[in-house]
Amino acid sequence: MIIAPSILSSDFANLEAEIKRLEENGADWVHVDVMDGHFVPNLTIGAPVVKAIKPITSIPLDVHLMIDNPAKYVKDFALAGSDIITFHYEATKEKTFEVINIIKSYGIKVGLSIKPNTSVNEIKPYLDLVDLILVMTVEPGFGGQKFMKDCADKIIEIRAYTDKDLIIEVDGGINAETAQYCKKLGANALVAGNYVFSSDNMKEAIASLR
Ligand code: DX5
Ligand code: ZN
Helix, strand or coil: CEEEEEHHHCCHHHHHHHHHHHHHCCCCCEEEEEEECCCCCCECCCHHHHHHHHHHCCCCEEEEEECCCHHHCHHHHHHCCCCEEEEEHHHCHHHHHHHHHHHHCCCCEEEEEECCCCCHHHHHHHCCCCCEEEEECCCCCCCCCCCCHHHHCHHHHHHHHCCCCCEEEEECCCCHHHHHHHHHHCCCEEEECHHHHCCCCHHHHHHCCC
C-alpha cells in the first residue's frame, strides 16, 4: 500500500520541516493538492511551490490538479518536478486523451480522477492508458471531510474492468478504519491529510493505514 499524505493539512509556515517529517515517518509519496478556485471552491498550491519542495525531498511528488483546463498548466507542473500528475475527468471530458498524452510526453506518471458523482463508466475508455485512477471519496475542495463509502465501491468496478496493473488511489476522509475498507476493495494507494497531520504520532498514523 502506497501512503501519500496530503500537505494540504500541513503547517505551510514550516513546509520543509513538515515534508522531512513525512519522510522520516514512512510516507511513500507527498500528495500536493492544487486548487484553482473555479473547478473547486478553494485556492491552494501552484507550480512554484512544487518547484520549491522538489529539491528538499527524495520521495515522489503526487500532484493532484483540481483545476479547470489542466492542459494549460501541465507543463509548469511537470517542469517543476512532479512525478505523478493527476487531473480530473470532469475538467477535460472530450479533451481527456489529449491531456493524458501531454502528461506522458514529460515521461512521468499520469493519473485520472473522478468526483463522487462521476461514474466509472465514463472513464472506461482511459483505464488502459493511465498509470493511476484517483477515486474521490469526498467532494474535492477541502481537507477533513467525511468519507463517502459508496464512492469507494467504484474500486471494485475499476478492478473488474481491467487486467492492467493499475494504481487505484483513494482520496478523502481516509483514516485507519476507512483505509482497511479501501484495501479490502482493492485500493493500493491512499491519500490522507487530516488523519496524518492531526495525529500525535505520525509514524503510527501512517503505519495504521497500510
Ligand atoms: C480534497 C483533497 C484531499 C484532501 C484529503 O479536495 O483532494 O487530498 O486534502 O484530506 P483528508 O484526508 O483530510 O480528507
Ligand atoms: Zn487530493
